[in-house]
Amino acid sequence: xxxxxxxxxxxxxxxxxxxxxxxxxxxxxxxxxxxxxxxxxxxxxxxxxxxxxxxxxxxxxxxxxxxxxxxxxxxxxxxxxxxxxxxxxxxxxxxxxxxxxxxxxxxxxxxxxxxxxxxxxxxxxxxxxxxxxxxxxxxxxxxxxxxxxxxxxxxxxxxxxxxxx
Numbered sequence: 001x002x003x004x005x006x007x008x009x010x011x012x013x014x015x016x017x018x019x020x021x022x023x024x025x026x027x028x029x030x031x032x033x034x035x036x037x038x039x040x041x042x043x044x045x046x047x048x049x050x051x052x053x054x055x056x057x058x059x060x061x062x063x064x065x066x067x068x069x070x071x072x073x074x075x076x077x078x079x080x081x082x083x084x085x086x087x088x089x090x091x092x093x094x095x096x097x098x099x100x101x102x103x104x105x106x107x108x109x110x111x112x113x114x115x116x117x118x119x120x121x122x123x124x125x126x127x128x129x130x131x132x133x134x135x136x137x138x139x140x141x142x143x144x145x146x147x148x149x150x151x152x153x154x155x156x157x158x159x160x161x162x163x164x165x
């Protein structure tokens with residue numbers, strides 16, 4: 001007859017139980033951290049895909065077309081496309097009567113770069129001087145150089161006096 005195996009000591013049993021508890025807690029911590037990482041990863045991937053309203057063309061428009069209210073509509077677009085270069089619904093009135101400098105296809109977002117730039121008028125230099133004065137920076141050498149360059153640019157865009165426009 002075989003002798004029964006010796007029973008482990010209470011110290012060995014305590015070590016085994018402690019090790020088992022530590023292993024379970026470690027696995028629970030790893031699982032929790034993995035879940036948090038996965039949620040953050042999903043949130044990062046979704047960022048920028050929430051929809052916002054922007055202005056888009058309702059039909060194909062040729063270069064030189066003058067925009068009418070019928071040419072512009074609100075379109076839901078991912079917010080990552082809502083940069084400062086695209087028009088938002090509150091700016092629709094700024095588009096009406098503007099001339100396109102590039103062709104635009106139906107559904108394209110309307111961008112500031114799509115429109116022809118109005119020529120500089122004499123008021124630009126006057127407005128810049130008034131703004132500099134209001135801000136108290138009119139005496140700055142950098143501001144003076146800017147104002148002189150602006151005045152030169154405005155003068156270059158104006159027709160000679162006495163000529164037909």
